[in-house]
Amino acid sequence: TEKQLGALFFTFGMSQFIFMAPSGYFLDYSNNKIKWVIWAGVATASLTVITALTALPFGENIGLQICLKVLQGAISTIIPTGFNGVTLGIVGSTGFTYQVSRNRMMNHIGTAIIVAIGSLIAFGLYPKIGLLFMVSPLAAVGMWYNLQRIKPDHVDKDAARGLILESPTMTEYEEMDDENAALWIATGGKVDPCGTLGCSHSPTYIPPDIVAEAKEIAEDKMATQSMVYNTAQDDRPTVLPEHEESENNNDDANPIDKPDSSYSLWGRNTNNPSRRAQTLIGALTDPSLLIFTCVVFFFHLANSSVLPLVMQNLALSDPQAGILLSGLCILIAQVCMAFFAKICGDYSPIWGRKVFTLVALLSLTVRCFLLTFLVSIPVEENENESLIKALILSTQFLDSVGAGLFGTLHVLITNDISNGTGRFSLMLGVTTGAMCLGGTVSGYFGQALAQDYGYASAFSALGMISLIPFLMYLFAMPETLPNCAKPKPRRKRLQELLQKIKEQGFRNAFRRKAPVMVDPQLKHPGVQLV
Numbered sequence: 018t019e020k021q022l023g024a025l026f027f028t029f030g031m032s033q034f035i036f037m038a039p040s041g042y043f044l045d046y047s048n049n050k051i052k053w054v055i056w057a058g059v060a061t062a063s064l065t066v067i068t069a070l071t072a073l074p075f076g077e078n079i080g081l082q083i084c085l086k087v088l089q090g091a092i093s094t095i096i097p098t099g100f101n102g103v104t105l106g107i108v109g110s111t112g113f114t115y116q117v118s119r120n121r122m123m124n125h126i127g128t129a130i131i132v133a134i135g136s137l138i139a140f141g142l143y144p145k146i147g148l149l150f151m152v153s154p155l156a157a158v159g160m161w162y163n164l165q166r167i168k169p170d171h172v173d174k175d176a177a178r179g180l181i182l183e184s185p186t187m188t189e190y191e192e193m194d195d196e197n198a199a200l201w202i203a204t205g206g207k208v209d210p211c212g213t214l215g216c217s218h219s220p221t222y223i224p225p226d227i228v229a230e231a232k233e234i235a236e237d238k239m240a241t242q243s244m245v246y247n248t249a250q251d252d253r254p255t256v257l258p259e260h261e262e263s264e265n266n267n268d269d270a271n272p273i274d275k276p277d278s279s280y281s282l283w284g285r286n287t288n289n290p291s292r293r294a295q296t297l298i299g300a301l302t303d304p305s306l307l308i309f310t311c312v313v314f315f316f317h318l319a320n321s322s323v324l325p326l327v328m329q330n331l332a333l334s335d336p337q338a339g340i341l342l343s344g345l346c347i348l349i350a351q352v353c354m355a356f357f358a359k360i361c362g363d364y365s366p367i368w369g370r371k372v373f374t375l376v377a378l379l380s381l382t383v384r385c386f387l388l389t390f391l392v393s394i395p396v397e398e399n400e401n402e403s404l405i406k407a408l409i410l411s412t413q414f415l416d417s418v419g420a421g422l423f424g425t426l427h428v429l430i431t432n433d434i435s436n437g438t439g440r441f442s443l444m445l446g447v448t449t450g451a452m453c454l455g456g457t458v459s460g461y462f463g464q465a466l467a468q469d470y471g472y473a474s475a476f477s478a479l480g481m482i483s484l485i486p487f488l489m490y491l492f493a494m495p496e497t498l499p500n501c502a503k504p505k506p507r508r509k510r511l512q513e514l515l516q517k518i519k520e521q522g523f524r525n526a527f528r529r530k531a532p533v534m535v536d537p538q539l540k541h542p543g544v545q546l547v
Contacts, residue, residue: 021076023461028083030457032090034450040094041446045178045294045439048169050099050106055164057095062157064089069150097449098442101428103167105441106177109184111501113432118362121425122355129351131156136344143340179432179441180294182501294439305434306444308493310451312378312486313427317455319483320381320419322463323388323476324350327413330392330472331406342406346413353417354424361425366504370430371496377422378487384415385480392472427452433497 044050068085071078101117108116131152139146176184300306328343365373391409394401431448435441459479466475 018076021079021082023464024079025082025086026460027457029086029090030453030460032087033094033453034457036091037094037098037450037453038443038446040091041098041442041444041449042297044095044099044102044442048174050103050172050177051164051167051169053095054099054103055161057092057099058157058160058164061089061093061096062154064092065153066150069147094446094449098446101432101445102177102442103164103172105179105184105432106172106174106186107167107184108187109173109176110179110182110432110436110499112184112187114366114429114502115362117428118358118425121358121362121421121428125351125355125358125421127156129348129355132344132347132351136341136348139340139344175439177441178294178439179435179437180439182436295437297440297443300435300438300440300443301447303434303438303444305494305497306431306447308489309430309434310448312490312494313448314451314455315482315486315489316378316381316423317452318459318462319385319479319486321456321459323381323385323479324416325460326463326467326472326475327388327409329467331409342410346410349410350413350416350420353414354421357418357421358425361422361429365426365429366498366502369496369498370426370433371490371494373422374426374430374490374494375487377419377426378483378490380415380418380422381483382480382487384412384419385476385483387412387415389473389476389480392476429502430497433499433502436499436501 044053047053064085068082068089071081071085076082100120104116104120105113135149135152138149138152142148171186173181173184173186175181294300324346328346331342331346361373388409391405391412394405427448428445431445432441435444438444463475463479466478
């Protein structure tokens with residue numbers, strides 16, 4: 018029955034709310050984030066199928082179903098915190114904005130594909146639609162296959178919890194990219210970097226002024242291609258003993274551990290040489306975290322029930338056709354969300370987080386009041402009904418603006434707040450828990466309003482609620498974009514590297530410094546390249 022379904026949704030949401038922060042706290046200390054995410058995904062998909070297989074008519078075993086939903090909600094909390102922790106451990110805070118936007122893009126595209134397949138299955142098998150639950154384990158297999166291909170050594174523990182700003186994995190690739198481009202321009206294009214330093218792509222366009230400067234350096238330092246080739250052949254990896262490494266490099270052995278000391282987030286010094294995480298109480302009472310948690314809660318309180326109400330309104334006249342229309346609602350929104358997630362990743366480091374967040378929050382308000390107007394129009398003829406349904410469907414574009422931007426910004430802003438604290442997964446668990454609580458309460462609140470007062474009143478009330486997070490973020494939340502997330506122009510990076518070549522010589526300029534394995538128990542694998 019509807020009430021039993023509501024009880025299951027409420028149980029699932031509250032279970033996520035309760036266990037989300039503890040799972041984040043646990044993952045901050047875990048060295049096996051990839052394995053935990055894999056098993057959580059497999060278990061969540063399995064419980065989805067078990068729930069469908071064990072369901073009895075009229076909810077005769079509702080107690081078992083509630084227990085399954087409590088377990089599924091608890092296990093599923095590992096996925097968002099663990100997945101974003103793995104991402105942060107690979108790319109670090111400096112590359113997090115770009116990668117999260119791409120992750121969200123693929124998430125929306127995957128959701129659109131799943132919804133399209135599920136809607137077609139449900140439409141074809143209506144009213145017996147149990148087979149569509151098999152879509153969940155199929156998606157879990159794909160997730161498992163790709164996650165297990167990630168090497169655990171590439172996920173730096175300190176970077177994954179926000180204790181340091183840069184990940185050694187990402188830094189190594191960025192240095193190789195810059196070195197290949199610098200090598201190409203410093204030799205006037207005479208040396209192919211793909212055959213010298215192992216680059217897998219051709220160098221990008223270099224401005225003429227940098228090429229002119231590079232040619233001047235090339236005349237003094239690198240006259241012939243053979244000199245470069247011999248130098249590259251000599252630069253092979255050598256493992257230094259612990260005592261020799263300490264004597265030769267001293268404090269510069271791992272520059273990654275020393276972020277820019279000028280970067281400070283509301284008085285918090287992110288230069289943390291001791292690598293000690295912020296206290297639990299200090300992290301949970303961070304003013305910016307508390308404000309943003311309230312913003313997330315009220316946004317999802319207003320947003321989560323809008324789409325179900327829209328789908329119900331579209332399915333009133335024809336339930337079977339309503340399945341396709343409901344799927345089309347989600348499909349349109351998810352495809353557009355992928356586009357806005359990319360926009361957020363490309364431009365929020367330039368324009369800041371606050372502008373995009375305010376646009377996302379305001380789009381929900383506009384959407385709710387627009388739906389209030391559309392559902393209030395009296396339907397008299399079939400042509401009029403089709404037009405109104407088309408207009409209601411078109412409001413999903415605003416859903417893609419709000420959810421597409423805010424879904425990406427939610428993770429990015431949480432990372433901005435947690436930089437240097439070592440509590441990224443915990444803080445993400447707190448904000449995601451607020452999202453789950455808001456969505457759970459919204460499901461009951463919106464349905465109750467629609468049943469007692471009608472769809473127009475429900476959308477109007479949700480629109481008024483959506484103004485709360487907008488005003489809170491506008492007046493109480495500062496700009497969170499850190500200096501480390503702002504793009505550093507490629508031109509500037511290459512000029513610095515060319516200047517380094519000019520001052521130190523080619524061989525010294527291309528020496529890499531990486532963590533050294535001084536003790537197996539320290540779990541910092543790496544070699545020193547000389």
